[in-house]
Amino acid sequence: MARKKRKVDMPPADLPMTPMIDVVFQLLIYFLVTIHPVDVVTHLDVFRPSPEAKKDKPDTPPKMIRVTIFSDGFSINERPVDLAELDKLLVKLAGIDKTQTILIMATALSPHEKLVQVLDMCAKSGLVNLSVVSMN
Amino acid sequence: MGKRATLEDAAMNMTPMIDVVFQLIIFFITTADMENKALDTKVRMAMAPHGPVVQKKDPRTIVVDVSSKGRISIANAYMSPAVLKSILKKAVGEYGQTTPVVIRGDGKTTHQDIKAVMDACSAAGLWKVKFAALKEKA
Numbered sequence: 001m002a003r004k005k006r007k008v009d010m011p012p013a014d015l016p017m018t019p020m021i022d023v024v025f026q027l028l029i030y031f032l033v034t035i036h037p038v039d040v041v042t043h044l045d046v047f048r049p050s051p052e053a054k055k056d057k058p059d060t061p062p063k064m065i066r067v068t069i070f071s072d073g074f075s076i077n078e079r080p081v082d083l084a085e086l087d088k089l090l091v092k093l094a095g096i097d098k099t100q101t102i103l104i105m106a107t108a109l110s111p112h113e114k115l116v117q118v119l120d121m122c123a124k125s126g127l128v129n130l131s132v133v134s135m136n
Numbered sequence: 137m138g139k140r141a142t143l144e145d146a147a148m149n150m151t152p153m154i155d156v157v158f159q160l161i162i163f164f165i166t167t168a169d170m171e172n173k174a175l176d177t178k179v180r181m182a183m184a185p186h187g188p189v190v191q192k193k194d195p196r197t198i199v200v201d202v203s204s205k206g207r208i209s210i211a212n213a214y215m216s217p218a219v220l221k222s223i224l225k226k227a228v229g230e231y232g233q234t235t236p237v238v239i240r241g242d243g244k245t246t247h248q249d250i251k252a253v254m255d256a257c258s259a260a261g262l263w264k265v266k267f268a269a270l271k272e273k274a
Binding site: 015020023027031035039040041042043044045046047048049069106107108109110111112113115116117119120121123124132134 | 150154158161162165181182183184185186187188189190202238241242243244245246247248249250251254257258262263264265266267268269270271272273
């Protein structure tokens with residue numbers, strides 16, 4: 001009678017928790033060690049001017065903003081600038097009109113990193129119409 | 137006696153359920169990063185901390201990897217720009233001109249190699265391309 005009462009008092013003792021917790025800890029440690037966190041990826045949208053637009057390029061009005069990327073620096077409308085200055089100018093331009101087209105010209109030997117930096121700055125300022133053209 | 141039997145039954149029924157739950161957890165954890173397996177792991181993308189977060193994923197998206205040496209690949213299959221062009225043309229024929237193309241270029245890749253991919257996109261009629269970059273490094 002006394003034995004039966006004990007059983008009713010603590011029913012969870014029937015289920016052995018210890019091996020289950022052991023296994024759960026093993027799994028937890030295994031996944032903590034093996035899973036590496038995924039990088040947060042962003043997608044930067046750009047337009048590629050169509051061949052017709054390319055033909056018109058010499059007639060481009062000078063008011064269009066041209067950012068040129070060289071392998072060793074940047075220039076905006078033929079004026080050499082560094083990254084911080086370019087950022088400042090783009091923020092200022094975005095304050096006037098966010099939908100204006102920014103023509104980004106990249107030279108053949110410039111690293112892709114620099115193009116991404118410029119696109120990132122445009123994304124930061126909220127400029128959306130970005131055209132990427134390549135130069136030789 | 138009858139009460140004890142029901143208690144024991146309840147305890148016994150937990151085990152298969154926990155087994156199945158573990159199996160499901162392991163299954164989902166191992167399959168969750170399957171889509172990343174198709175990417176070139178050697179590509180070290182440039183940082184773009186201000187870029188917009190990728191919200192919805194278009195199932196048509198074509199991810200083109202460009203290694204630091206300028207080699208073009210889709211899902212670890214290396215190809216020449218001419219082959220890429222024909223693949224993109226086929227994709228445009230099948231899914232239309234709005235097919236999203238994501239260029240996953242290494243930060244050290246020179247622009248001329250990226251240009252080769254963009255030219256292939258233009259030749260296939262895709263004027264809008266995206267550059268993948270890292271928003272946050274884990």
